[in-house]
Amino acid sequence: MQNFIKTYMINIKGLHKSYQMGSNSLHVLKGIDFEVKEGELVAIMGSSGSGKSTLLNIIGMLDNYDKGSYELDNVIIKDMDETKAANYRNKFLGFIFQSFNLINYKTALENVILPLYYQGVDRKKRETKALKYLDDVGLKNWATHMPNELSGGQKQRVAVARAMVAEPKVLLADELTGALDSKTSKEVMDLIQKINKKGKTILVVTHEEDIAQMCKRIVRLKDGLIVEDKKINQKKAL
Amino acid sequence: MFNRDRWFEIFETIKNNKLRTFLAGFTVALGILIFIVLFGFGNGLENTLKEYFKDDKFNTIFISGGRTSKPFGGYESNRRIELTNDDMKEISEKFDFFIEGITPRVTISSEVGYKLKSNNYTIRGVGPHHQYNEMTIMMFGRYLNEMDIMNKEKNIVIGRLVKQDLFGDEKAIGKYLTGGGRSWKVVGVFQDDTGDNEERTIYAPYTTMQKILKNTDEVDQIILSYNESIGYDGALELEKKLKTFLKNKKKIDPSDPRGIRLRSASKDLKENQDFSDALAYIILLVGIGTLLAGVIGISNIMVFVVKERTKEFGIRKAIGASPKSIIAMVLQEAIFITTISGYFGLFVGVGILSSLGDTLEKDYYITDPYVDLNTAVTATIMLIIFGAIAGYIPARRASKIKPIEALNDK
Numbered sequence: 001m002q003n004f005i006k007t008y009m010i011n012i013k014g015l016h017k018s019y020q021m022g023s024n025s026l027h028v029l030k031g032i033d034f035e036v037k038e039g040e041l042v043a044i045m046g047s048s049g050s051g052k053s054t055l056l057n058i059i060g061m062l063d064n065y066d067k068g069s070y071e072l073d074n075v076i077i078k079d080m081d082e083t084k085a086a087n088y089r090n091k092f093l094g095f096i097f098q099s100f101n102l103i104n105y106k107t108a109l110e111n112v113i114l115p116l117y118y119q120g121v122d123r124k125k126r127e128t129k130a131l132k133y134l135d136d137v138g139l140k141n142w143a144t145h146m147p148n149e150l151s152g153g154q155k156q157r158v159a160v161a162r163a164m165v166a167e168p169k170v171l172l173a174d175e176l177t178g179a180l181d182s183k184t185s186k187e188v189m190d191l192i193q194k195i196n197k198k199g200k201t202i203l204v205v206t207h208e209e210d211i212a213q214m215c216k217r218i219v220r221l222k223d224g225l226i227v228e229d230k231k232i233n234q235k236k237a238l
Numbered sequence: 239m240f241n242r243d244r245w246f247e248i249f250e251t252i253k254n255n256k257l258r259t260f261l262a263g264f265t266v267a268l269g270i271l272i273f274i275v276l277f278g279f280g281n282g283l284e285n286t287l288k289e290y291f292k293d294d295k296f297n298t299i300f301i302s303g304g305r306t307s308k309p310f311g312g313y314e315s316n317r318r319i320e321l322t323n324d325d326m327k328e329i330s331e332k333f334d335f336f337i338e339g340i341t342p343r344v345t346i347s348s349e350v351g352y353k354l355k356s357n358n359y360t361i362r363g364v365g366p367h368h369q370y371n372e373m374t375i376m377m378f379g380r381y382l383n384e385m386d387i388m389n390k391e392k393n394i395v396i397g398r399l400v401k402q403d404l405f406g407d408e409k410a411i412g413k414y415l416t417g418g419g420r421s422w423k424v425v426g427v428f429q430d431d432t433g434d435n436e437e438r439t440i441y442a443p444y445t446t447m448q449k450i451l452k453n454t455d456e457v458d459q460i461i462l463s464y465n466e467s468i469g470y471d472g473a474l475e476l477e478k479k480l481k482t483f484l485k486n487k488k489k490i491d492p493s494d495p496r497g498i499r500l501r502s503a504s505k506d507l508k509e510n511q512d513f514s515d516a517l518a519y520i521i522l523l524v525g526i527g528t529l530l531a532g533v534i535g536i537s538n539i540m541v542f543v544v545k546e547r548t549k550e551f552g553i554r555k556a557i558g559a560s561p562k563s564i565i566a567m568v569l570q571e572a573i574f575i576t577t578i579s580g581y582f583g584l585f586v587g588v589g590i591l592s593s594l595g596d597t598l599e600k601d602y603y604i605t606d607p608y609v610d611l612n613t614a615v616t617a618t619i620m621l622i623i624f625g626a627i628a629g630y631i632p633a634r635r636a637s638k639i640k641p642i643e644a645l646n647d648k
Contacts, residue, residue: 062556062642082638083560090558101553101645105254117243118558162557 008071009170009201010036010059015068017054028054030224031068036170036203041196041234043212044205046221053174055221056205060093060172061085073169090118094163098175100155102147108158109134109143115166133161137191153184160191164200171195171202177211189214190237210235248571258546262539262572263579266621269532270580273525273617274587274609280521282604287514297338298371299477300501301329301460301484310491319488319497323448323455329462332483336464336476339367342457344447350417350440352404359400361417361440363447363457371461372430374441379411379426386425386443392450395426397437418451470508477502525617532621537628540572544632551636552644561637568633569626576625580618588614 017029028051036042046052057063058070061077070077072092080088094115095101102111109127112134116126134140137157147155156176163171173192177185189211196202196216204215212218213235220228252259303319323342330340344363349356368374369381377398386393394415401410401424414421422442430436448455464476477500482492490497551564591607636644 057642060556062640082555083562086555086558086560089556095556097645099645101549101556103550103553105251110250114554115557117247118554118560118563123243123246166558 007037008035009038009040009073010034010203011069011071011074012059013069015055015058015070016066017051017058017063018066028224029058029065032224032226034219034226034229036201038169038201039196039199041193041202041216042204043215043218044203044221045207045209045212045218047207049223050221051224052205052207052221056172056174056203059170059203060095061089086118090115090166092169094166094168094171096156096159096163096171096173096176098178100147100152100159100179102155102158102162104147107144107146108139108150108154111147111158112162112165115162119166130161130165133165134158136164137161151184152180153187156180156184156188157191160188160195164195169201171200173202173204175206176204177206177208185211186237193234193237244567244570247567248574251567251571252575258539258543259575262536262543262575263582265535265539266532266576266625267579267583267586269528269535269621270583270614270618271587271590273528273532274584274614275590276528277521277525277613277617278587278591278607278609279604280517280524281609282607284514284517284521285605285607286603287510287517296503297463297466297473298503299462299464299473299480301462301480302458302499302501303488304496304499306490306494307496308491308494310494311489313489317497319490320456321460321484322457325484325487326457326460328487329460329480329483333462333476333480336468336472338463338465339370340460340462341365341367341371342444343368343459343461344444344451344456345458346447346451348417350400350404350415350422352413352415355404356416357400357403359438359440361394361442361447363442363444363451365444367463368441368461371463372436374428374430377427377429379424381426381428382441382443387445390446390449391443392420392422392446393425393443394422395428395441396424397439398427398429399434399437400440401427403438420450473502529617529620529624533624533628536572536576536621536625540568540625540629541632544568544629544636548636548639548644552639552641555637555641556645561634564637565630565633568629568636572629573622573626576622577618580621584614584618 012032012034015029015032015034016027019026019028032055034055044052044055054063058065059072061080064079072088075088077088102108103114106114109130112130113126116129121129131140131143134143137160139154139157139161142150142154147158150158176192177188180188192202192204193214204211206212213232214237215232216234217231218228219226301321303321306313306315306317306319309315321342326340326342330337341364346361347358348361350359350361351357362368364382365387366382366384374381379395381395382393385391396410396415404410404415405413410424410427413424415424416422428437444457448457464473468476481498481500484490484498485492485494488497551559554564555561588609591609594607
């Protein structure tokens, strides 16, 4: 039994979340049950307003939930103060955003270094490590370039490197291809598949069917509930 | 604070956001600079004021006789009241407790000569205490002493310009001047900060003057200095008592406004002090106002800077920055910039003041403008502290904002 529990990377039970919009309460998540095992590559799909981004934010400890339970690697995540949440995010989670969210006055390398800085890694070590991860996404030669000198695909690859460098347990990607053309999207998804192949648990929020097909499992949300959860035959990105 | 990595991070931020850094620094530097210059000018004005009131000692009362305007005790009105040595003696005995020193003054004007040169000078018969009242500074020799008074010596002390007129470069001490058909031995040469008039005066023992020139014991004025510790109110009280005493002694109607004339600097002193205080307040107000303007300036910039960086803070939080580290980063950067630029403004301001020196004295009544280092450093530290507070409030708000909201902030 214990062995069984340990295999869940993410374990969510009866999750509810409402937003207060003035005098109205908007019930976004209406009881989500959802588990992810280590090494999975899950696409969370749904139209806008289905609650998929809210779910991802709660999983990413960027937002709180009202009711239910959420365990990340067997640690209960509930009502954490900001300092602790920051610490957990830093240790357990890597984020990739639609709008890249690189710090625009820092070079690609400096952006990748930042999570290590907050981990308190020694200066020399973090530079070496960041450079290695930048190399993994094929951007070693762009290390000293500013974000505005990079293409969209390159920016997202820097963001992937930045998310990976802290060696998180789970990688969370929110519409990571939303701002990219289809060719670049495929390149980035190829990168994601490669990372997954090495055993990393990855959650991808998307509304694009072909992106979802490149994952191993699709979870569909509608009006705050999971309406479908199925394993699929993964398509190769490239 | 001493985390080398954080400093590195801050230098990085500063290096990559030059305009922002320059604006913040410029505001602080300008605030301190203006504060120092205005404060310095204010102090310069005060210096000029002090210079004006340097002439006589403040704690001095001048008493002289006048003409009565009312009949009293069998006397007609319009009677001339003469003060005498006896009056002075009685005053000094009766009011001994309040009085620091007392001297009469007998003034005439006479031709005085040495060898072939001669000139008209004011000659004052006085006692030794007169030196204190007039703040006379001896250059050579000595002032009149009690022996001169007692023995009615024909010793005189001459002003610097008298010496220059009659002796030129020649030594004056021990030489004899002629005046009123007699010879007078020069025992001292003095100077006086008040200026030329005073330095064209000759002082002689009042007893000698009375004996030779008038052969009476009358004096033109009695000058006394009171103990400063009695204060302004005490001085007014003393003046009242002196008047009553003399009117009684000279048989003058107590309600007669004339007869005895009393002049003192205590009122001037009070006014001067009030003026000086008012000026000090104005200077303080200007200083606080300038600092306040600086604080508001730096606050605005800090609010703007934090707003501009909200998204960056969101990113940092998403990848593991704690709220504390965000606040610390903003504060440390703000304090670093304000400190450097604050002290820069301070040194430039002090530099401007000291390079101005006395060039503004003639036209703008600003003498030797200065700011003592304590005030300047305190002002700078105040600005740094307020700058930090001004940065802390928006930084704390920004650090509390959920990363997701910050990231959605386009």
